[in-house]
Amino acid sequence: MSFVVEVQPIQSDVKNQSIGIDLGMKTLAVMSNGEKAEIPIYKKLDRKARKLQRKLARQLKDSQRRNVTRIKIAKLHNPIADTRKDFMHKVSTKIVKQNQVIILEDLKVSEMLNNRKLSRAISQQEWREFRTLCEAKSEKFGREFQVISRWEPTSQVCADCGFKWGKTDLSIRSLLCMSCGTEQDRDENGVKIIEKVGMGNRHDSKRVQRVCQTSNG
Known part of the structure; x- marks a missing residue:
């Protein structure tokens, strides 16, 4: 049945x-x-x-x-x-x-x-x-x-400004963004990126990332 x-x-x-x-x-x-x-x-x-x-x-x-x-x-x-x-x-x-x-x-x-x-x-x-x-x-x-x-680079991007700092060793738990100067906890930064990507803000982050890299150059 x-x-x-x-x-x-x-x-x-x-x-x-x-x-x-x-x-x-x-x-x-x-x-x-x-x-x-x-x-x-x-x-x-x-x-x-x-x-x-x-x-x-x-x-x-x-x-x-x-x-x-x-x-x-x-x-x-x-x-x-x-x-x-x-x-x-x-x-x-x-x-x-x-x-x-x-x-x-x-x-x-x-x-x-x-x-x-x-x-x-x-x-x-x-x-x-x-x-x-x-x-x-x-x-x-x-x-x-x-x-x-x-494959999303959740641990490689600053959650505040979108600047990409690249891969880091797992032993490094705190990161200082070279663009906005914000000190980020690795886990807390990563989870903010997860939320942004999930909510469809991926393109905004990439746009901000390009601006930051250009201004640093």
Whole structure:
């Protein structure tokens, strides 16, 4: 049997017209309105789980002790997963309820996981799950959900004047624009660019960028 049900979007007042969101590893989401969604701390449980996983790797397959260790690991992962899921639901609901347009940057997570130094931290963030929640709730509340191309130079352009300073090392967290003299936090600057591109201001930024480069020359 199959049913077709028409669901009307839930209407609610919004505080902001749009919001850009940049997903990170230390902070789950940096938002263009200045807010940050800090990741819940569960290092103690994670440390215990990793210790048991090393123990599991040394134990004989199909042994009773290995089975006991496997159950202990599963019990440790349950509260971690529940905490992360609850956190993501609360953050995504708040974002969607308060903003008419939600804009994220497309991330190629599968390629990023090839970095062995960052793969564990990236997989724990569950960026795909967060994006799915925001997209589904946007439809439910009648919001507009957008994803900009990952090739946009969000970390290479000044959000205030549009001047392009080029690629910088990830270790550099603060940048001084050589055009307007504004000191920009890397994450906060990037998320402002995400919002501008998502709202269709890309051409304006490029126009300002050309003016700045000409005046500096």
